[in-house]
Amino acid sequence: xxxxxxxxxxxxxxxxxxxxxxxxxxxxxxxxxxxxxxxxxxxxxxxxxxxxxxxxxxxxxxxxxxxxxxxxxxxxxxxxxxxxxxxxxxxxxxxxxxxxxxxxxxxxxxxxxxxxxxxxxxxxxxxxxxxxxxxxxxxxxxxxxxxxxxxxxxxxxxxxxxxxxxxxxxxxxxxxxxxxxxxxxxxxxxxxxxxxxxxxxxxxxxxxxxxxxxxxxxxxxxxxxxxxxxxxxxxxxxxxxxxxxxxxxxxxxxxxxxxxxxxxxxxxxxxxxxxxxxxxxxxxxxxxxxxxxxxxxxxxxxxxxxxxxxxxxxxxxxxxxxxxxxxxxxxxxxxxxxxxxxxxxxxxxxxxxxxxxxxxxxxxxxxxxxx
Amino acid sequence: xxxxxxxxxxxxxxxxxxxxxxxxxxxxxxxxxxxxxxxxxxxxxxxxxxxxxxxxxxxxxxxxxxxxxxxxxxxxxxxxxxxxxxxxxxxxxxxxxxxxxxxxxxxxxxxxxxxxxxxxxxxxxxxxxxxxxxxxxxxxxxxxxxxxxxxxxxxxxxxxxxxxxxxxxxxxxxxxxxxxxxxxxxxxxxxxxxxxxxxxxxxxxxxxxxx
Numbered sequence: 001x002x003x004x005x006x007x008x009x010x011x012x013x014x015x016x017x018x019x020x021x022x023x024x025x026x027x028x029x030x031x032x033x034x035x036x037x038x039x040x041x042x043x044x045x046x047x048x049x050x051x052x053x054x055x056x057x058x059x060x061x062x063x064x065x066x067x068x069x070x071x072x073x074x075x076x077x078x079x080x081x082x083x084x085x086x087x088x089x090x091x092x093x094x095x096x097x098x099x100x101x102x103x104x105x106x107x108x109x110x111x112x113x114x115x116x117x118x119x120x121x122x123x124x125x126x127x128x129x130x131x132x133x134x135x136x137x138x139x140x141x142x143x144x145x146x147x148x149x150x151x152x153x154x155x156x157x158x159x160x161x162x163x164x165x166x167x168x169x170x171x172x173x174x175x176x177x178x179x180x181x182x183x184x185x186x187x188x189x190x191x192x193x194x195x196x197x198x199x200x201x202x203x204x205x206x207x208x209x210x211x212x213x214x215x216x217x218x219x220x221x222x223x224x225x226x227x228x229x230x231x232x233x234x235x236x237x238x239x240x241x242x243x244x245x246x247x248x249x250x251x252x253x254x255x256x257x258x259x260x261x262x263x264x265x266x267x268x269x270x271x272x273x274x275x276x277x278x279x280x281x282x283x284x285x286x287x288x289x290x291x292x293x294x295x296x297x298x299x300x301x302x303x304x305x306x307x308x309x310x311x312x313x314x315x316x317x318x319x320x321x322x323x324x325x326x327x328x329x330x331x332x333x334x335x336x337x338x339x340x341x342x343x344x345x346x347x348x349x350x351x352x353x354x355x356x357x358x359x360x361x362x363x364x365x366x367x368x369x370x371x
Numbered sequence: 372x373x374x375x376x377x378x379x380x381x382x383x384x385x386x387x388x389x390x391x392x393x394x395x396x397x398x399x400x401x402x403x404x405x406x407x408x409x410x411x412x413x414x415x416x417x418x419x420x421x422x423x424x425x426x427x428x429x430x431x432x433x434x435x436x437x438x439x440x441x442x443x444x445x446x447x448x449x450x451x452x453x454x455x456x457x458x459x460x461x462x463x464x465x466x467x468x469x470x471x472x473x474x475x476x477x478x479x480x481x482x483x484x485x486x487x488x489x490x491x492x493x494x495x496x497x498x499x500x501x502x503x504x505x506x507x508x509x510x511x512x513x514x515x516x517x518x519x520x521x522x523x524x525x526x527x528x529x530x531x532x533x534x535x536x537x538x539x540x541x542x543x544x545x546x547x548x549x550x551x552x553x554x555x556x557x558x559x560x561x562x563x564x565x566x567x568x569x570x571x572x573x574x575x576x577x578x579x580x581x582x
Contacts, residue, residue, distance in 0.1 A: 283475070
């Protein structure tokens, strides 16, 4: 096998000599790969940043929250109360947090305000409160005692600030809050049941939407759901497109490098075809010569891309990216730790593609080259 | 040990006419000289015989030759001196020999004898581009026979050379073929080489003239 070591060392010496004699060819390969590396790095880092933002949106509890509302009139309110209003248990099976509020179709009167919303809940304990009446208000001092009247029923409530879930319903207004058991009389006149469902995944949110659709269709209920599902689906679709974009970045980089390197490799092959044919006439197979060409071009392509990454990394460290509104470019180190592998694979692919014209050239019979 | 060319037909790619059709010839272990006018197909036959061209039809059979047709055959058993020599112009004489010899697994020291016989020993460090035409021709011969091949093809080895260079090449080829059992085929129109041939083949009439 000494001859194999010898011929490979000879071919590498020949490559170094060629690089030295024709530095423009070497530079072209490195510069084109480096530019593609930089361009590809921009795309990859941009996609990565977009992915991070999309992921945070897709996993954001607020984005995964649905508001389910169903209005009961005087005809249906009693039977709904008698049935135990069990929907919240169904929603609980989807995982996440469930909070149900019943907006009574009556107003409370506290003297200064005559049209206060009345909100009933299944359990005050779940809200961390004792079983009593409360006046939910952001503007009134916490702990203040206020008298109120609902449909002739008079009582007193303590002022508390609204919870996050209540804010969704109150929208800045004040309300009287009490347990269902204390407000059955008023609820029998009608109410709107509002369930705030904070799911923990897009799949569960999709399931909730499906359940509501089934309620509307099969049970003929006037139940409505409000969610970000459509937007989230689109975001998920964008996330999927990102994966495809990365594949395309690899393929296109590979194809461009393949074309550029292939053209240069073909020119180099034409210059060296007599030498290569002579070496073949000494008994060296075309495969050995092709392998050398492939390794040389793959190495140059990968080296060029790494040079591109390094240039980008140095530039991002010296430039104020925040001022340029390009802070997403700050994670160039990740190019060397895995994110850049896609581009390196593309570069290697380009190096391999460049072997095609050389392989075709090496198929020519020796007797047609050497005369 | 012999090379048999059976019913060979060959046409160059992109041409209409055959160079030859159903042509058969045998090259035994002696010096065969192919004579004929330029363009009659002598060089083509050499390249077909060496396996560097694939015949359009017919076959080249190598009998009694180790690893015939394989890369090992090209590496160790075959030497071919091309009409254009195909030397490495920027490499030294020694380097030109060493590439072929090292691939064949032969120590460069064994080439000394042939470099001396061919008058190249003192020129061994000189690059080929600085040699005269005759000297280059001798380098190509040295590269071919220093490998000690079993099959030696020489395509116009003395074309355009003066008598002195021709004499040196003749004596080297004669010495090599007499000391080794070699199939040697020389394609030439140079009559000065006839004295080293054991067999002359007139390529124009395909008549074999045993000497």
